[in-house]
Amino acid sequence: MTTTCRREAAESPSESSGTSTPPPAPERGTGAAERSRKRRGWALLIVAAIVISAVAAGIGRGQVIKSEGAGSLFDFFAAAASPRLDAEFLALTGTAMLTTLAYAVLGTALSLVIGLIGGVLSSQAWWASGVRSRRGRRLAGWGLARAVLVVPRGIHEVVWGLFFLVVFGIDPIVAVLAIGIPFGAVTAKVFSELLDETGRKPYTALLAAGSSKWSAMLYGLLPPALPDLISYGFYRFECAIRSAAILGLVGAGGLGFQLALSFQTLRYPEIWTLLFALILLSVAADYWSSLVRSARARGRRRSRDGGGVRRDPLLTASLVFGAVLIALSAWWVGLDIAVLWSGKAWEFGIQLLSEAWPPSVGGTGVSGLLMLAGVTLAMSIVAITIAFGLGALFAVPASTPAQGRDHVERGAVARIARTAAMLASRFVLVVLRAIPPPVWALLLLFVMYPGILPGAIALAVYTTGVLGRLMAESVDNLDARPLRAIRATGASASKVFCYGVIPAAAPRFVAYGLYRWEVTIRETVVVGVVGAGGLGLLLDHQIGSFNYAGALTTLATLILLTLVVDVTSAAIRRSVR
Amino acid sequence: MPRVPLRLIALTAIGMLLLAACGQSPGDPRGSSGSDGEQVLAVGAIPDQDPQELQRRYGTLADYLKEKVGVEVKYVPVTDYTASVTAFRRGDLQLVFFGGLTGVQARTQVSGAIPLAQRDIDADFRSVFIANTNTEIEQFDDLDGLRKLAGHSFTFGSDTSTSGRLMPQHFLSEAGMSVDDFSGNPGYSGSHDKTAKLVEAGTYQTGALNSSVWDELVKSDKVDTSKVREVFRTPPYHDYHWMARPDIDDQLGDGTTDKIKQALLDLDGSDATEKKILDMFQAGSFVDTAPGNYAQIEQVAQRLGLLN
Numbered sequence: 080m081t082t083t084c085r086r087e088a089a090e091s092p093s094e095s096s097g098t099s100t101p102p103p104a105p106e107r108g109t110g111a112a113e114r115s116r117k118r119r120g121w122a123l124l125i126v127a128a129i130v131i132s133a134v135a136a137g138i139g140r141g142q143v144i145k146s147e148g149a150g151s152l153f154d155f156f157a158a159a160a161s162p163r164l165d166a167e168f169l170a171l172t173g174t175a176m177l178t179t180l181a182y183a184v185l186g187t188a189l190s191l192v193i194g195l196i197g198g199v200l201s202s203q204a205w206w207a208s209g210v211r212s213r214r215g216r217r218l219a220g221w222g223l224a225r226a227v228l229v230v231p232r233g234i235h236e237v238v239w240g241l242f243f244l245v246v247f248g249i250d251p252i253v254a255v256l257a258i259g260i261p262f263g264a265v266t267a268k269v270f271s272e273l274l275d276e277t278g279r280k281p282y283t284a285l286l287a288a289g290s291s292k293w294s295a296m297l298y299g300l301l302p303p304a305l306p307d308l309i310s311y312g313f314y315r316f317e318c319a320i321r322s323a324a325i326l327g328l329v330g331a332g333g334l335g336f337q338l339a340l341s342f343q344t345l346r347y348p349e350i351w352t353l354l355f356a357l358i359l360l361s362v363a364a365d366y367w368s369s370l371v372r373s374a375r376a377r378g379r380r381r382s383r384d385g386g387g388v389r390r391d392p393l394l395t396a397s398l399v400f401g402a403v404l405i406a407l408s409a410w411w412v413g414l415d416i417a418v419l420w421s422g423k424a425w426e427f428g429i430q431l432l433s434e435a436w437p438p439s440v441g442g443t444g445v446s447g448l449l450m451l452a453g454v455t456l457a458m459s460i461v462a463i464t465i466a467f468g469l470g471a472l473f474a475v476p477a478s479t480p481a482q483g484r485d486h487v488e489r490g491a492v493a494r495i496a497r498t499a500a501m502l503a504s505r506f507v508l509v510v511l512r513a514i515p516p517p518v519w520a521l522l523l524l525f526v527m528y529p530g531i532l533p534g535a536i537a538l539a540v541y542t543t544g545v546l547g548r549l550m551a552e553s554v555d556n557l558d559a560r561p562l563r564a565i566r567a568t569g570a571s572a573s574k575v576f577c578y579g580v581i582p583a584a585a586p587r588f589v590a591y592g593l594y595r596w597e598v599t600i601r602e603t604v605v606v607g608v609v610g611a612g613g614l615g616l617l618l619d620h621q622i623g624s625f626n627y628a629g630a631l632t633t634l635a636t637l638i639l640l641t642l643v644v645d646v647t648s649a650a651i652r653r654s655v656r
Numbered sequence: 657m658p659r660v661p662l663r664l665i666a667l668t669a670i671g672m673l674l675l676a677a678c679g680q681s682p683g684d685p686r687g688s689s690g691s692d693g694e695q696v697l698a699v700g701a702i703p704d705q706d707p708q709e710l711q712r713r714y715g716t717l718a719d720y721l722k723e724k725v726g727v728e729v730k731y732v733p734v735t736d737y738t739a740s741v742t743a744f745r746r747g748d749l750q751l752v753f754f755g756g757l758t759g760v761q762a763r764t765q766v767s768g769a770i771p772l773a774q775r776d777i778d779a780d781f782r783s784v785f786i787a788n789t790n791t792e793i794e795q796f797d798d799l800d801g802l803r804k805l806a807g808h809s810f811t812f813g814s815d816t817s818t819s820g821r822l823m824p825q826h827f828l829s830e831a832g833m834s835v836d837d838f839s840g841n842p843g844y845s846g847s848h849d850k851t852a853k854l855v856e857a858g859t860y861q862t863g864a865l866n867s868s869v870w871d872e873l874v875k876s877d878k879v880d881t882s883k884v885r886e887v888f889r890t891p892p893y894h895d896y897h898w899m900a901r902p903d904i905d906d907q908l909g910d911g912t913t914d915k916i917k918q919a920l921l922d923l924d925g926s927d928a929t930e931k932k933i934l935d936m937f938q939a940g941s942f943v944d945t946a947p948g949n950y951a952q953i954e955q956v957a958q959r960l961g962l963l964n
Contacts, residue, residue, distance in 0.1 A: 145857075145858055145859070147857060147858045147883075148857030148858060148859060150857075151853060151856070151857050174682065174683065177682075177683060178683035181683055241738065241739070241742075244739055244742055244743070245742050245746075248742075248743060248746040248747075248748040249685055249686055249732055249734065249743050249748045249749075250685070250686065251683075251684065251685055251686075253685075254685075332683060332685045332733065333683070336733060336735060339735045339736075340735055342847075343735070343846070343847040343849065343850075344847070344849050345847075345849045345850065345853060410681055411681055411682060411683040412681060412683045412684055412685065413681030413683070413684035413686070423746075427746060434964075517846075521845075521846075521850060521854075524854060524857075524859045525853070525854070525857045525859065526857075527859070528859065529809070529840065529843050529859060529860065530840075616844065619815060619844070620815055622738055623737065623738050623815050623816040623962070624761075624816070624961060624962040624963070624964055625738070625741070625761065625765070625963075625964040626961070626964045627964070
């Protein structure tokens with residue numbers, strides 16, 4: 080069990096550079112031929128799925144793009160040059176920014192707590208260790224923990240928000256829970272994988288010495304994994320900022336609330352002011368995270384050179400600063416967790432459950448539901464395919480030009496050009512992911528006919544922004560030594576890229592792509608506008624008409640879809656490994 | 657890095673926390689005014705026209721009501737149709753300016769909720785059907801003319817909008833049209849402005865929206881009338897209205913509901929504040945209303961499965 084330690088790099092933005100070349104995985108008695116046959120099988124299946132989805136989305140069937148609406152699209156981007164900058168609106172934007180930041184901080188904090196506990200409980204290390212427990216029970220426990228985590232992951236933050244709004248009313252806790260719970264479940268998944276990748280010897284040694292499972296976990300397994308956990312936490316924080324910006328519509332306030340208002344009446348200059356504020360927040364979070372990560376990388380290099388492991392002052396300062404931010408945020412939004420156990424909340428919670436139970440299939444029937452699930456799946460596959468290609472394309476120029484990699488012996492001009500390319504592509508990526516998917520959907524509708532495709536492309540454009548960032552980071556984290564070795568043989572920069580960078584980065588890219596595929600399924604819920612519908616539009620209607628029993632069925636279908644995607648991508652990853 | 661910055665951060669942290677402990681939360685979504693223990697009237701609205709003005713509009717209105725009714729008033733911002741009905745049901749909002757459909761939904765969920773008043777224009781509210789000029793659909797005056805829309809693509813606004821979805825769908829069925837007669841599924845653009853823009857861009861060939869939003873868009877040149885034009889204006893129906901929770905009197909004292917109603921009806925623009933409030937609501941005055949005014953909306957909503 081331990082040897083097949085899951086090398087799922089999904090979303091671990093900064094793994095130590097030393098581990099990026101996976102150790103030769105021991106074959107489980109299958110042989111290389113079997114393995115490559117399996118891979119071919121998966122490749123065929125993936126191509127088939129993409130082709131079917133593309134056909135379902137209407138590619139190659141009739142008119143897709145129309146030029147009449149290009150003016151409207153142009154108007155939107157032209158407004159970027161003239162955002163609304165009067166004092167009144169800027170003051171409004173400033174306050175909204177702080178509110179969004181506060182929700183992001185609190186949501187991230189909650190998600191890290193859930194992630195840490197859930198991550199331990201759903202790791203193989205935890206369930207593999209009990210000396211007396213039986214194998215069956217261990218598997219059941221592990222499976223149950225993972226299955227429980229699929230439920231919050233399959234439901235979009237906005238839907239969580241509406242649900243908590245019914246229970247807690249207009250209260251800051253709504254946004255905190257709506258971000259914290261689904262993000263916590265994703266974090267738990269990633270943490271469990273990080274824990275399972277961490278060397279288990281200190282942990283087993285502690286167990287053998289007679290310490291309890293919890294203390295062995297606390298002292299043996301968590302400390303070596305901590306840096307990776309923290310840098311993942313930073314990535315989650317940036318996601319939470321964007322998410323807080325979508326949650327405005329459930330009364331959470333902040334940039335999202337203002338964005339929703341300006342978007343309803345299509346006031347482009349205002350939308351841009353708010354988007355710039357959002358971009359500013361994202362970039363700041365990104366910068367903080369890269370500061371901490373690069374300090375860590377330096378520290379590691381030092382310790383490898385015999386300097387000994389030292390405490391990272393920047394990391395400690397960040398932790399303290401984070402704690403202060405949490406307290407300030409709680410004050411800013413007036414968070415009072417006493418509402419969690421208030422009688423009124425329980426009363427409305429139970430009332431909601433009684434209205435939702437038993438779930439009903441409603442007008443569409445089971446076959447209708449299956450068809451809509453198919454539409455959602457097709458939309459997500461087209462979206463992730465496009466995003467994967469574009470993200471990979473952007474990732475290489477967006478990665479940090481590192482020493483010993485692509486341009487060692489180039490001149491100053493080439494270096495400046497390289498840096499300019501890096502900044503430009505990073506900026507493009509941050510803009511792509513700062514514009515929320517519903518806005519992309521409307522923009523695309525200006526120049527496309529309604530259907531699955533504009534929705535898929537809207538999600539693809541947004542996902543490109545996220546995926547490009549994750550991929551660029553994994554290029555950053557590649558082990559420089561093999562690249563330097565290739566370089567030393569006299570290979571040109573392009574050869575280093577083809578034979579050094581691509582093979583080493585590809586498995587990571589695939590892992591990130593598969594992870595984002597799951598997220599895309601969830602995101603289809605917010606692009607219902609485009610007339611393609613799928614489960615998202617159905618859910619919109621059900622919630623709008625307070626048909627909670629129907630909404631429960633739709634959500635269950637979405638969760639099932641997420642589960643299928645989860646299992647499929649785990650299988651694909653195993654075959655790539 | 658030496659230790660000093662750490663200590664500095666810790667000190668600043670403590671200082672800021674102390675500062676925070678004694679201040680009011682500026683980002684609290686439950687609204688600003690009203691301290692603990694005091695009874696407060698929570699007012700909200702479904703934004704439809706010019707939601708950007710909401711904040712200012714309600715500041716003025718809150719001050720006016722406070723003066724006339726004699727209770728603390730706070731404005732709670734909500735942008736989502738469903739969210740404000742939910743908040744009304746929970747009692748987080750006690751007085752809400754609902755749309756026709758959302759008002760009916762709110763009354764189904766809070767039995768005994770009282771429609772207090774409507775704007776003068778709400779008694780005579782209309783939707784317009786618009787078409788892209790490429791369709792060559794000409795303007796018509798007869799309801800049956802809506803059948804000309806068959807075979808074209810069509811978009812509603814938000815799915816729980818009275819003037820952007822419910823009543824247009826009602827008039828379509830009066831004309832013998834069902835949504836299946838359109839080419840493709842009808843779209844749900846999300847707002848009146850988006851409907852106008854998407855029909856102008858030719859994404860959907862036809863659409864329906866709130867007539868006063870349309871008039872405003874035409875007047876301010878925000879739509880290109882060489883690309884999209886009005887083809888039909890519907891018969892009138894009742895739309896927006898103020899709705900009060902039945903327990904306001906229990907919480908804020910007997911007769912409060914009546915005082916609120918009277919304060920709304922008394923708005924006649926006789927001084928600057930009143931004029932400002934009426935302007936913000938694009939109204940000449942507020943007039944009395946009764947549940948019966950929304951019976952038609954209720955029937956249509958029932959048929960479309962929008963009441964649960």
